[in-house]
Amino acid sequence: MARVLILAGDGAEAQEIFYPYWRLLEEGFQVDVAAPSKKTIFTVVHDFEPGWETYTEKPGYRFGWVNKGIDEVNPGDYDGLVIPGGRMPEWVRLNEKVLEVVRHFFENNKPVAAICHGPLILAAAGVLKGRRLTSYIAVKPDVLNAGAEWEDREVVVDGNLVTSRAWPDNPYWMREFIKIVKQRT
Numbered sequence: 001m002a003r004v005l006i007l008a009g010d011g012a013e014a015q016e017i018f019y020p021y022w023r024l025l026e027e028g029f030q031v032d033v034a035a036p037s038k039k040t041i042f043t044v045v046h047d048f049e050p051g052w053e054t055y056t057e058k059p060g061y062r063f064g065w066v067n068k069g070i071d072e073v074n075p076g077d078y079d080g081l082v083i084p085g086g087r088m089p090e091w092v093r094l095n096e097k098v099l100e101v102v103r104h105f106f107e108n109n110k111p112v113a114a115i116c117h118g119p120l121i122l123a124a125a126g127v128l129k130g131r132r133l134t135s136y137i138a139v140k141p142d143v144l145n146a147g148a149e150w151e152d153r154e155v156v157v158d159g160n161l162v163t164s165r166a167w168p169d170n171p172y173w174m175r176e177f178i179k180i181v182k183q184r185t
Contacts (some may be wrong), residue, residue: 001030002011002185004080007098008035008148012061013086014043015167016115020082020116023174029181032078034068036095041066044086046116046166054138057087070097075104080181085116085136085166093124106160111161113177113185115169119143127150132156133163 004024008017017033024031035041043060068085075081081102083089092098102125105112114122119135120142122128129147134156143150155172162180164173 001028002079002181003030003032003077003103004082004181005075005078006033006082006084007070007092007101008033008041008063008066009092010035010042010087011087011091012041012043012063012084013088013116013167014045014063014068015170016057016084016086016118017043017063018061019167019170020113020174020177021063023170024082024178027178029080032068032073033066033103034061034070034073036070036092036098038066038069038072040064041149044140044182046086047140048119070095070101073097073101076100076105078105078151079185080111080177081105081113082177083112083114083118083121085114085118087117089117089120093121102167109160111162111180113173115164115173116166119163122146130159132158133161134165135163 046055046058106127116136123146154169
């Protein structure tokens with residue numbers, strides 16, 4: 001059975017943490033969710049309102065399945081890593097243990113899925129140089145500054161890395177990630 005780690009924290013986009021969590025469980029994978037603190041986290045809902053030139057943010061559902069603090073994580077125990085978006089990545093990327101975990105997955109060529117603002121963590125970990133990926137459009141400058149090539153597509157697969165733009169791309173993102181995890185386990 002494949003083991004997958006989801007990085008989490010307050011401000012994770014609700015649809016980008018709930019959907020992969022349930023989809024991976026449905027696939028029969030063992031899923032652990034790690035956040036800076038082992039607690040119920042508060043998610044957010046980013047939506048697109050008529051007349052707004054950017055997304056809006058509202059409180060989302062509470063996510064009560066965080067079963068590890070990030071300091072408890074041994075990345076060698078996992079076959080894949082999922083990084084949701086939302087506002088969570090902008091502050092979770094400041095945690096050095098998070099960056100160490102991410103680097104482990106890239107150094108060992110293990111599958112990594114990141115969506116929306118999730119690539120902010122990848123950029124902070126220094127693993128994007130020479131890679132091809134997508135993200136939410138507002139993250140494009142960070143991706144380019146990290147030395148990666150950015151594409152505006154629903155899903156981009158570059159070796160072990162699977163990325164998508166935002167929650168409307170959830171089915172494509174998880175389909176490709178699950179396919180890679182199954183091929184490698």
